[in-house]
Amino acid sequence: MRELYILRHIYNFEGEDGSQYQFEDKFLGIYSSKGKAEEAANRYIEMIGFQQYPRECFKLEKWEVDQDTAWREGFVKMQEANLFDEAIEQYDKNSGGFDVSSWLRGVIPYKKETPLEFAKRVMDERFGEGKWNLQEGLLEEYNSLLLYGEIGFEKICKQGD
Numbered sequence: 001m002r003e004l005y006i007l008r009h010i011y012n013f014e015g016e017d018g019s020q021y022q023f024e025d026k027f028l029g030i031y032s033s034k035g036k037a038e039e040a041a042n043r044y045i046e047m048i049g050f051q052q053y054p055r056e057c058f059k060l061e062k063w064e065v066d067q068d069t070a071w072r073e074g075f076v077k078m079q080e081a082n083l084f085d086e087a088i089e090q091y092d093k094n095s096g097g098f099d100v101s102s103w104l105r106g107v108i109p110y111k112k113e114t115p116l117e118f119a120k121r122v123m124d125e126r127f128g129e130g131k132w133n134l135q136e137g138l139l140e141e142y143n144s145l146l147l148y149g150e151i152g153f154e155k156i157c158k159q160g161d
Helices: 034-044 078-094 116-126 138-154
Strands: 003-014 019-032 059-066
Touching: 003 034, 019 078, 034 059, 116 138
Parallel strands: none
Antiparallel strands: 003 019, 003 059
16 A cells, blocks of 8 residues: 655634634645655754744644545535534534533534434444444433434525525
């Protein structure tokens, strides 16, 4: 399996309006070895602009050639992800039960997926397909997923229709 190394420069800064924290990400190059990528980082850190940031801003990523390595389950627009985060916060405020949101961060419904389908899919992914039983202590988790779905789905899934 062949590997490549991608070098990026990432740092945070305050927005122009002074109120929002932003980040900037620069793609610097692709290298055939970790050593060559580290040598490149050492060259860049001496250059204007890069000098004012610590070495930790240089990020090295190892990628396998001819492999699906990212976005394997698709993606959501940032606006949808933000809406779903709002739904998580609303769920946390409205539910006095199981904290399902702690393991739902980043789990987004499929387009046109119902809350029931969402709950089943998430339970299958978490506990194994067909390996969970509502009579064996998982009823609270399942009901929490349904509540969570009802809060977030109207806001998110219908937005793109």
